[in-house]
Amino acid sequence: MTIALAGSIGVGAMGLAEDPAGAxxxxxxxxxxxxxxxxxxxxxxxxGETARFVIENxxxxxxxxxxxxxxxxxxxxxxxxxxxxxxPGEISVPAGATRSTTVTFPVDLGATLFGCHLPGHxxxxxxxxxxxx
Amino acid sequence: xxxxxxRAFGSLLPALxxxxxxxxxxxxxxxxxxxxxxxxxxxxxxxxxxxAYHQGIEHYVTSFEFxxxxxxxxxxxxxxxxxxxxxxxxDWTLQRLLIETQPPVRELAFDAAVAASGTAxxxxxxxxxxxxxxxxxxxxxxxxxxxxxxxxxLPPDAPEVLQFYAERSPIFLAARFNAERAAEQDxxxxxxxxxxxxxxxxxxxxxxxxxxxxxxxxxxxEADVFLLxxxxxxxxxxxxxxxxxxxxxxxxxxxxxxxxxSLMRDLRSDSRMGWLPRxxxxxxxxxxxxxxxxxxxDLAIDASGFGRPDPVAxxxxxxxxxxxxxxxxxxxxxxxxxxxxxVLLAGRRLGNRGHxxxxxxxxxxxxxxxxxxxxx
Numbered sequence: 171m172t173i174a175l176a177g178s179i180g181v182g183a184m185g186l187a188e189d190p191a192g193a194x195x196x197x198x199x200x201x202x203x204x205x206x207x208x209x210x211x212x213x214x215x216x217x218g219e220t221a222r223f224v225i226e227n228x229x230x231x232x233x234x235x236x237x238x239x240x241x242x243x244x245x246x247x248x249x250x251x252x253x254x255x256x257x258p259g260e261i262s263v264p265a266g267a268t269r270s271t272t273v274t275f276p277v278d279l280g281a282t283l284f285g286c287h288l289p290g291h292x293x294x295x296x297x298x299x300x301x302x303x
Numbered sequence: 304x305x306x307x308x309x310r311a312f313g314s315l316l317p318a319l320x321x322x323x324x325x326x327x328x329x330x331x332x333x334x335x336x337x338x339x340x341x342x343x344x345x346x347x348x349x350x351x352x353x354x355a356y357h358q359g360i361e362h363y364v365t366s367f368e369f370x371x372x373x374x375x376x377x378x379x380x381x382x383x384x385x386x387x388x389x390x391x392x393x394d395w396t397l398q399r400l401l402i403e404t405q406p407p408v409r410e411l412a413f414d415a416a417v418a419a420s421g422t423a424x425x426x427x428x429x430x431x432x433x434x435x436x437x438x439x440x441x442x443x444x445x446x447x448x449x450x451x452x453x454x455x456x457l458p459p460d461a462p463e464v465l466q467f468y469a470e471r472s473p474i475f476l477a478a479r480f481n482a483e484r485a486a487e488q489d490x491x492x493x494x495x496x497x498x499x500x501x502x503x504x505x506x507x508x509x510x511x512x513x514x515x516x517x518x519x520x521x522x523x524x525e526a527d528v529f530l531l532x533x534x535x536x537x538x539x540x541x542x543x544x545x546x547x548x549x550x551x552x553x554x555x556x557x558x559x560x561x562x563x564x565s566l567m568r569d570l571r572s573d574s575r576m577g578w579l580p581r582x583x584x585x586x587x588x589x590x591x592x593x594x595x596x597x598x599x600x601d602l603a604i605d606a607s608g609f610g611r612p613d614p615v616a617x618x619x620x621x622x623x624x625x626x627x628x629x630x631x632x633x634x635x636x637x638x639x640x641x642x643x644x645x646v647l648l649a650g651r652r653l654g655n656r657g658h659x660x661x662x663x664x665x666x667x668x669x670x671x672x673x674x675x676x677x678x679x
Contacts, residue, residue, distance in 0.1 A: 204462075205460075205462050205463040205466070206459035206460065206462060206463070228444075229444075229447070229462040230443065230444045230445075230446075230447025230448045230450075230451060230457070230461075230462060230465070231447060231451060231457045231459070231461060231462060232451075265447075265448060265451060266444070266448070288459070289458075290458050290459050290517065291459045293519070294458075294459040294460060296459065
């Protein structure tokens with residue numbers, strides 16, 4: 171079953187999809203958050219690849235990991251959700267916790283972003299890029 | 304002090320505040336997870352502090368300003384050591400210092416400081432008027448976790464800033480207005496509560512970087528730092544001489560002179576300020592007017608007369624790690640010392656086998672033995 175990630179906060183579909191249950195291969199991508207920065211800040215994904223992002227938050231403050239293009243990032247930046255229920259590509263990562271989310275990237279996506287939209291975090295530099303190529 | 308100064312002095316009483324971090328719901332949340340004011344995190348007025356250093360004790364006096372009902376405010380201040388006490392500060396000491404150093408009293412903003420809003424060990428708790436004071440010891444994560452669990456809002460730069468301080472001194476003071484007590488005591492919006500922190504420390508410093516917490520890199524941090532020391536202090540970074548240029552940026556040395564008898568007499572006459580020496584103190588006034596992005600250090604003070612402020616205390620150099628997991632190979636040192644001890648024992652045995660019983664291992668053994676004791 172494939173669930174389209176159709177703009178859960180009112181933005182059009184980004185074309186990302188949850189990992190199908192029977193996905194042949196899922197690559198695990200570890201991203202650490204330290205001092206309110208993503209490390210690595212740039213991730214390479216193959217077209218059509220399914221990636222399981224494991225986000226480790228080593229900070230004593232909460233963060234988010236939101237995958238999507240600039241329109242979706244902007245929508246979250248203006249959003250009002252205090253916390254995100256687990257959705258493909260949209261998770262809250264509490265202080266000191268590790269969370270994961272699995273996303274399949276369409277073949278023709280090109281590039282997209284990931285970011286944190288807790289107050290001031292995006293402007294502080296909590297944004298990274300995903301190159302689908 | 305002139306009559307004009309006296310009159311202005313009286314009018315300044317409620318005007319000062321310290322860095323405050325919003326702790327609770329205060330306004331519309333525009334961003335996901337928002338529990339802060341629309342503009343983000345912190346909205347500071349000018350900060351004013353006095354750091355008096357005398358006989359190895361730093362007396363840190365500052366003021367917190369109540370932001371009004373419906374808003375919970377708090378602040379975290381890094382300290383250079385464990386305070387022996389935290390008490391209410393003088394009622395008008397900070398205002399008197401301003402008048403001493405800025406005779407043409409500038410217009411001060413009276414708006415309230417609307418603030419944005421592991422396990423740390425609680426070392427000390429105190430209630431000062433409507434302020435709840437907690438002195439904490441712990442690393443950056445522990446203190447950050449404590450603050451978050453106690454309702455403090457931490458902006459995104461907080462983890463790095465807390466680490467910056469915890470590396471040098473894991474002591475923090477958290478202050479928070481108690482809304483119920485404030486109402487009972489009829490504390491008015493904008494009313495300041497001075498506190499006085501007594502900190503025995505060989506290396507006094509004044510926290511400056513914390514003033515930039517939660518600010519955009521281009522925002523300007525303004526603060527008045529007064530020092531009262533036995534001799535003219537050496538500071539790091541070195542404060543700049545005033546150029547006369549309007550809006551000069553950086554740390555600007557506005558006053559460096561013997562504290563006048565009238566100043567010391569006035570300060571000592573303030574409530575709870577009798578601990579100040581009667582005379583022979585040096586007054587330094589440093590105006591901080593720096594962009595937040597450049598305020599990545601503190602102000603180290605050497606009031607010994609030797610003129611060597613500590614770069615680590617200033618935050619310009621990192622301390623040498625002291626823990627076993629740090630960069631310094633203490634394990635290897637212990638192993639070397641242990642080998643030395645074995646050599647010592649062997650040497651002594653050999654020495655004891657000597658004809659006079661004192662040769663060979665004696666002097667070497669003494670040194671190695673002391674090293675082993677120290678390492679243990």
